[in-house]
Amino acid sequence: SLTGAFGSSFLYGYNLSVVNAPAGFIKKFYNETWERRYGFSVDEGTLTLLWSITVSIFAIGGLVGAIIVTPIVKFFGRKCTLVLNNVFAVAAALLMSLSLLAGSFEMLILGRIIMGVDAGISLSALPMYLSEISPKEIRGSLGQVTAIFICIGVFTGQVLGLPEIFGQESRWPFLFGAIIVPSLIQVVILPFLPESPRYLLLENTCPVFAAFQRFLGKGDVSQEIEEVLAESRAQRNTKLVSVLQLLRTRAVRWQILTVVVTMGCYQLCGLNAVSVLPRAMAPPGEPPSLITSFGLHYLPTSGLVIERLGRRPLLIGGFGLMIVFFAVLTVSLTLQNTVYWLPYLSIFCILAIIASFCIGPGGIPFVLTGELFQQSQRPAAFMIAGTVNWLCNFAVGLLFPFIQVLSLPTYCFLVFAGVCFAGAAYLFFVLPETKNKTFHEISQRCLIEFPITAQGP
CATH class of the missing domain: 1.20.1250.20 (MFS general substrate transporter like domains)
Incomplete structure (x- = not known):
């Protein structure tokens, strides 16, 4: 739960808040880029529009991710979807963090929409994964990990955006580059953890007993297997x-x-x-x-x-x-x-x-x-x-x-x-x-x- 949430819902919360602190610096970067290209400063209306697009396009990417998540979790499984989803996060982090160096605000906007796709997929795949690996006695509590890490991500974005850390004109790209860290941690750890046993059993794949035993920490998982089979027989x-x-x-x-x-x-x-x-x-x-x-x-x-x-x-x-x-x-x-x-x-x-x-x-x-x-x-x-x-x-x-x-x-x-x-x-x-x-x-x-x-x- 912790590994899945750190590389998924944490990044969603982080990207909700991370653009707020460097807003002034990003707008200045947009203006300087515009002036360098066209020889005159961008007007206030166009600058406001560019900034609004930068902020809101994250939700458009999230909508795309939510739409495409169904066939992905069916084909790859819940855990593998979370692992593969980090490709979007890393690509978005590189685009956004290098936008200032490349002098291209389009890279920042493109990175935001790609990051939105990552968030849209993870906010569906993660709760699905957590609900399926959890015993019914603690399913609600483990399900809260998604929300808790969203909030931790929001708070982390606020803290790293302080002037004492990355909230400075020369450092704001590091706010977006930091996205790589949770993604890499998830890529390193999550492949060694089991797939959802419920998904494995109902999709007729093999390592079901091992997955149940590992998640529940006991040898006899016949009751849990029977619970899933009862659901399977019903449908x-x-x-x-x-x-x-x-x-x-x-x-x-x-x-x-x-x-x-x-x-x-x-x-x-x-x-x-x-x-x-x-x-x-x-x-x-x-x-x-x-x-x-x-x-x-x-x-x-x-x-x-x-x-x-x-x-x-x-x-x-x-x-x-x-x-x-x-x-x-x-x-x-x-x-x-x-x-x-x-x-x-x-x-x-x-x-x-x-x-x-x-x-x-x-x-x-x-x-x-x-x-x-x-x-x-x-x-x-x-x-x-x-x-x-x-x-x-x-x-x-x-x-x-x-x-x-x-x-x-x-x-x-x-x-x-x-x-x-x-x-x-x-x-x-x-x-x-x-x-x-x-x-x-x-x-x-x-x-x-x-x-x-x-x-x-």
């Missing part, structure tokens, strides 16, 4: 389904809708917008390292209690708390010039929103996607989840500045509160609990508890 004549076939399958319609809702709320709940406020609200002269410490609050806490409380209470409770603190934040920001202590309340609300997100919405959507679908449906389900994730990611980056302009900045957070309310209400009425259940038990329970089934109206 004996079922081949790997395509996305279109999955969307047409009436029995999983509500599972698909649940994944779409949770992934959509994961991106649209406003965490990315809220997370930039501490730096914007900082007093003049505030040490950057102090502001960066806000990144520590990203670390998800649900991994500690997910197997005790379950997925459903943490998701609904997390969204519910976010609604409350969004409302309080809106009031405190609106009136902050009238009472001297209200800015402190605003900062508290920001931290509380981030903590509420980390309670459940921050990692459980990835776990649920792996649990709500059978083996033959899982790759297509992750492709749908990834597509929704990246489209919403792109939408937030594109639309949030306009929301701030078209409405009062303090009231824009009510939009995010509405998203959280809609997500919590849907999950309250629809989502069954999947804690401590085998994949076959979850599949049978979904047929009973979801509002519509293959035999339903």
Whole structure:
């Protein structure tokens, strides 16, 4: 789990935040390159457009990766997909880190889209791999490794971007070159670890017992083998389904809708917008390292209690708390010039929103996607989840500045509160609990508890 996440979800989080610190230097590099080529400085509108493309094209690459991941994990397997995916990461790192030396901002933009492809593949392949290698008793906790390493990656990008490290005009290419380190570590370690035993067994390949024994640390794995075989017998004549076939399958319609809702709320709940406020609200002269410490609050806490409380209470409770603190934040920001202590309340609300997100919405959507679908449906389900994730990611980056302009900045957070309310209400009425259940038990329970089934109206 640690090796897979370090070379996958860590890099996703890292690339989300790494472009923020050197933004001024990169824009200067764009202007100097433009002037050297054409003999005049780039106008402000074109520079803003180039920068927006640089930031947002990462999500476009992620969408491409999410779309192509299904045939890749089917042909190469889960582990091999993660290993081979590092080709994209290394190529992107070389392009971005050498762009300044080559005097080509196109290399930086191309590197960002290639890095997005890497992230799109890994954010589907990694949760799939972790859900399939984990015993059901700790499947939720290990599934949280994806979210935890996303947050560690975001924080690492913030730290390395400090002026004391790589946040300088001559050093910003090293921020992108550092991507090679996690990739190489994963390439060295992951090939020596087993493939997903569930994938090996259902794909009729040989080293199934050895993989189960190594992952579970015991000689007798007959119970686990029988669990997978029970799932296999339940879908004996079922081949790997395509996305279109999955969307047409009436029995999983509500599972698909649940994944779409949770992934959509994961991106649209406003965490990315809220997370930039501490730096914007900082007093003049505030040490950057102090502001960066806000990144520590990203670390998800649900991994500690997910197997005790379950997925459903943490998701609904997390969204519910976010609604409350969004409302309080809106009031405190609106009136902050009238009472001297209200800015402190605003900062508290920001931290509380981030903590509420980390309670459940921050990692459980990835776990649920792996649990709500059978083996033959899982790759297509992750492709749908990834597509929704990246489209919403792109939408937030594109639309949030306009929301701030078209409405009062303090009231824009009510939009995010509405998203959280809609997500919590849907999950309250629809989502069954999947804690401590085998994949076959979850599949049978979904047929009973979801509002519509293959035999339903």
